[in-house]
Amino acid sequence: MEKTKVLPTITIKEVWCKGCGICVEFCPHSVLGMEAGHAVVVNIDACTACGLCEIRCPDFAIMVEKNS
Amino acid sequence: MEKTKVLPTITIKEVWCKGCGICVEFCPHSVLGMEAGHAVVVNIDACTACGLCEIRCPDFAIMVEKNS
Amino acid sequence: MSSGNNKKKVRVITGNEACAEGAIAAGLRFFAGYPITPSSEIAEILSYELPKIGGKFIQMEDEISSMGAVIGASLAGAKSMTATSGPGFSLKQENIGYASMAEVPCVIVNVMRGGPSTGLPTLASQADVMQARWGTHGDHPIIALIPNSVRETFDYTVRAFNLSEKYRVPVILLLDEIIAHVNEKVVLPEENTIETWERVRPDSLTDDYLPYQYTESDVPPMISFGEGYRFHVTGLVHDETGFPTNKQSEINKFLNRLNRKIDRYADDIIQVDEDYEKDAQIGVFAYGSTSRSAKRAVIWAREKGVKVNFVRPGVLWPFPQKQARRLAESTSKILVPEMNLGQIAHEVEWAARGQSEIVKLNRIDGEPINPMEILDAIMEIA
Amino acid sequence: MSSGNNKKKVRVITGNEACAEGAIAAGLRFFAGYPITPSSEIAEILSYELPKIGGKFIQMEDEISSMGAVIGASLAGAKSMTATSGPGFSLKQENIGYASMAEVPCVIVNVMRGGPSTGLPTLASQADVMQARWGTHGDHPIIALIPNSVRETFDYTVRAFNLSEKYRVPVILLLDEIIAHVNEKVVLPEENTIETWERVRPDSLTDDYLPYQYTESDVPPMISFGEGYRFHVTGLVHDETGFPTNKQSEINKFLNRLNRKIDRYADDIIQVDEDYEKDAQIGVFAYGSTSRSAKRAVIWAREKGVKVNFVRPGVLWPFPQKQARRLAESTSKILVPEMNLGQIAHEVEWAARGQSEIVKLNRIDGEPINPMEILDAIMEIA
Amino acid sequence: MFDYEKYIRKNKFPLIWCPGCGDGIVLKAMLRAIDRIGLDKDEICMVSGIGCSSRLTGYVDFNTLHTTHGRALAFATGVKMAKPQMHVIVVTGDGDATAIGGNHYIHAARRNIDITVVLFNNNIYGMTGGQVSPTTPRNFKASTAPMGNPENSFNISGLAEAAGASFVARGTVYDAIRLDRLIEKAILKKGFSVVEVMTPCPTAFGRRNRLGDGPAMMKLLKEDAVTVSRAAKMDEKELENKIITGVLVDIERPEYTANYQKLIEQMKGIEQ
Amino acid sequence: MFDYEKYIRKNKFPLIWCPGCGDGIVLKAMLRAIDRIGLDKDEICMVSGIGCSSRLTGYVDFNTLHTTHGRALAFATGVKMAKPQMHVIVVTGDGDATAIGGNHYIHAARRNIDITVVLFNNNIYGMTGGQVSPTTPRNFKASTAPMGNPENSFNISGLAEAAGASFVARGTVYDAIRLDRLIEKAILKKGFSVVEVMTPCPTAFGRRNRLGDGPAMMKLLKEDAVTVSRAAKMDEKELENKIITGVLVDIERPEYTANYQKLIEQMKGIEQ
Amino acid sequence: MSFRYEIRLSGEGGQGLVLAGKILAEAAAIYDDLNATQSQSYGPEARGGASRSEVIISDDEIDYPKAINIDLLLAFTQEACTKYHEDLKDDGILLIDSDYVTNVPDGKFKVYKLPIIEAARSEIGKIIVANIVALGIIASLVSVISVDAVEKAILSRVPKGTENLNKKAFKLGLEMGKKLTV
């Protein structure tokens, strides 16, 4: 019987996000996108919870939580 | 017939000499000595006019002239 | 990027632009500075304009070295200037004292911002006016000018150079963040109409040129390094040959001349606008950008029938004591609005010798004092 | 090398020694400085004495960093001091302003020598007294003490620390080359008789400690880095949490308190010797080493039957205006002898409000003013 | 997910820095390093000068000291001398540390005093609007070098080494993961340690030099960075305009506060 | 017999320096170098700071500028910028150049501005009576280090190299003949050049450290000096406390006033 | 009787409001021969840029260069609108970008809502010219300066090559403004 993959939770603090696009640019799996000057999740299924977006966000605005 | 060696002229400016003893110390042929706080020539015959005393005198007080 | 050209036409420029252009019009050929808000635009403009005319700009490693380089360049014959704000002005003080002592012409622009310390870097203030007089150690001569508009900033910058060259003294040009950054309509004078003075040279250059000669004028004739007269310059007390001395007679002779040099020409140097009304009881004494609000308030007060005498110095040091005294003798109360806690009010009170009561109107939160505030203060004491 | 021990006995020491010993008696635990004549002995003595009691001495790379290190150490809880002379005092100005702004207790000793600039490095002067008040940019609070003997230098140094800790303000101790280097007979007080004050701490330490709290006293309670309250210190205008603010209301609140802090306690701080005679017409106002010659001259004048009132401030900033005013109201002429061109005479004249004529007696050649000169001046105006 | 909140002054957020400014990435790396070492917040004193980067001290929940321009190391020296047990970390910019502050930088290195410097090198004066800095590369444009910088620039890590620092490293905000390791090593080193961090200033440097926005400038950092080990195998020409990253210096030299403690012990004997 | 009188201000003699002070020996070497190059006295500007060594400018018949402590290079930079054709030579002490003046020293080196620095290193503050200097060796005594210097000292030549100087040399007053050659090379170099001269201060350094008088201290210099070439063959331990003499650095780098001249040419085009 | 007209342009840094203010000042001063001043407020030190830009226009000397009694306030963002509307006159004009300013402060002043930035994007294809569009609207609303002067000032300020683009943006603004006033 096939396991369904548990998706990570990505939290984006809109009030702190300055829309610099760094997370979007460097996400290895194009999980993130831009909308109205803020980062948004556009393809959570692709997220591997590598945490690169979080580590590179200058504004403490994006957090990634591995779930399981 | 034997040449007599022409001796160099050593001039010591008493008013500028501070009697530091550097010229005396480093004369290779002990030509110089100290007297009443000033350098004096004590053995001109030994002088080779090498000029080391002049070059090392901090106070422009001793001059050596080769004669010939 | 502003450029020095076609001054005929109407333009809208800032005080910092006017300062940079005024300096070039006065003959500036060397600028050394270190960036600091709100003065940085002066350096930025000159970094572009100076090389265009064969002048030199250098951003030094700090304000101390900027002041040092300015002195060196001036001694080598280039009209020189630096620009800074409070923190940098504090750092320049030691070398400003050297320029005063060695009688090296140069101009120091201090665009005043909120202090003390880092304070309010982007807000305006007038709280360095006493420092301009007493910032360095020892009794020393100094001149300080303080314009109140963009247009005046141009003229005062030219005058700063002229006075500096004429009297062999560092001249401090006091701007504030408002004048530095406001865009105003100006029509600048044509190059050829601008009067510029050069340092006084000895009439006959003999082999025994005395760099600090005692002359009738008290201002020693000056030539530059590299002109064939190998003189010595030092920050130690020196005799007229420029070499250090410990002789009491020489020390007194030198230090007295050094300070007298400015005192005796005070009337030449001082510039004051005096606007008197018959039997006014109220006086207003204001300078710099505050004087503009004051002028408006005075107009309004007069419209309201209050007689007011208005005095506005364009030169703060040497202090216009005669004019302040005259104002005191002609009024019973003098309002002194300023963007500090009463630094110049203290000098006015000194000059008044009790002849008139000094009323302070102070603002230290970075906001300019507006005409209404001053009007209210006038009406209150009227 | 002088040592702090058995103060009971009679000793012959210099002002610089008395200053170093006074500092240790006051609780000095950190000294950072840069050598300069005529202050260097203070550093030399402390480089030996401080480590003996577990204190720290460091010779920094310059005066700017010395002042910075002093502020850092004080914030970390160590009573701190630096010592310098004119050129170094000019360099310290920016960071002195920081200490004023951030309300960091510390003591700055300026042993005055002849200026301006390098001036007369080994000769005495009193020409930095205005700089002590206005040397840094912006309106700022400051206290300046000026003793007139070796013995007083010890007490005044202790008091400098006490006032600094009590009011969270940098205190400037003004010595001059004469007091610094003269050997005088002294009997220093015993350790246990010396009163030392510590910075005021909050009565209850809650998690939300406010480093710049507005209290009735206007002096915010202070604790040190590393005590478990992680606060922020800045040279920007800040609110009571210590963080920068641009809010006008906050700016005004803070800067007014900062400056009021000293003004309101002026009577506490100011120390003046007043020696009045019935119906004297002549006043003498003198400070520092000059005040000793003045005192002798006053005695002689009185012996000659001239009635003289003598006022000698031990504190120059805040300026003892009440006392100067009182002197002016009680006399028709005030003689102000000083080793500069009349810096304090100007303040006396201000305070006098025209009530008395100010007569200057100035000396700027490095020689102290002797009693005969002052007597002559008194007789001339008598 | 790392819990930064434990170390920040949340009520001061959002950060004053521009969108795409790298400074926040360095800040996070510092917090991770501090957390990994397990330092007590009360025992940390973070000292900064004046500049965008120097604003960092306002955001972290330590004993924080925002000093005057260029003087952070002088203030820090006082703090460290008075309380040697404290971990003193200096946050400074290229201008703050090596222009006006250059003298304190080399003298702190000479004394080898146990202070860690995290030097934010964005090759420009950000705070004041983009004037040339001692690390602005030649011919690059700045507001005070409109035609391109006519001055040579510093190798500020090399300078620290020559002056006597016992630990010197260089990292970039692109490689944020390695960055916190470098900072960790620096803090753990007993002696004067420097971590030079290459960080983009899109506003005052990137725009004027057509280097694009934050992400674009981070890509450049990615391309230009070479590790010490790789660099060892490259020649001068290959290394031109490259950023050598990793630990550059790690040696043992006498540390100042320790020396001073010895002096105190030694003098305990002498009669008061 | 070299005719020094051509270059000195005879009426200012005798020199203020103490008996046995090495400064006068350096002065003479400088004059021989200048004479050998054949520089025009009017084209030389000699700039000094404050210190015993800095008093030198009062004795030489050039354009002379005795500035404030530590700032000689700042003043000199102004002179050189205003009159690039002038030969600007800075005379400074170890304290003047590397303590209070350290920042100007490294920045002048970075710019590689065409100025020659003759740095009188006597390992002490002579003028003010023997306080510790950045070049006082560890554990040596000074009036502010009565129990021995607890600080590490600078290698000030290495510092100049790291900062960007294009010529660095070291000599001693014992080897006065080689000294004038080094100074000659330094003056001839287009770019920032430094000659560090080890010179004895018997009064403020020698006495307190029991090194004897002038002659005795010069003997020490003789013993400790090793030439660059010999040093190359020695190991760390052998080199301890040795003074490596000769030309240490001689490279080509863009010179500042030349760069600036190019900038001016380039901008001549632009409309006023 | 002389007049003093105060305009405040508010929004975020990077929206070109300082330039817009400078253009208005030049329009009045250079082309309409009036007096004019422009000033702005800064963030910490120089960075962050201006959050507001003020223009004073008068036929008399301008003694006080800051706005105290505003005739027209342009607000590109909600924050700016909330922060800067206080000093607006009762009979003044509040011009807001309807997409970004949703809760409108109440007061006696006239309020004009227009999707300025959006218009710049859709009609011109470049939101960076939103400031020029705004100038068009202001020119049509404000009588103290002439439309012609503003256009001249714009053309003398914008980078070479972008003249037409900006002309279009200005025209667009004029249209939008006219619609309001009829």
Next chain:
Amino acid sequence: MSFRYEIRLSGEGGQGLVLAGKILAEAAAIYDDLNATQSQSYGPEARGGASRSEVIISDDEIDYPKAINIDLLLAFTQEACTKYHEDLKDDGILLIDSDYVTNVPDGKFKVYKLPIIEAARSEIGKIIVANIVALGIIASLVSVISVDAVEKAILSRVPKGTENLNKKAFKLGLEMGKKLTV
């Protein structure tokens, strides 16, 4: 009536005159319970050292620590003698080293010539104690301080181990002085 006695010791740096002055001051202040000050003049900055050292002794407060009206002047060198004798009182004492001061300034003051330095060399074998010899002479000439006090002060100042040497030098000076006054 209170007295003020002024002593100036002059010569070259290195002759120990500052120490000698300090010893005289301590003798008066600590052992004779009088007031005393000692001061010196310096060359440029600190170096070069003192060329003259002055001691003021009084039973009253000493307001002015510099010599203005000298009671006793010691001159070890011609230069010092020429330079510093002006302020010597008419009824003062000029004490010179007869080997080094050859042309004696004329004035009403008493002049005592003694080969002080030579005496130190020949009798004690160390010219560095010439200053102590001078103190002996001065102690025997000057009534305001006691011989005993000067001796105590010397012994408390000189380096451990050199006490006897200095005692000898002091005694020698006393003898030389006595001879003068008989």
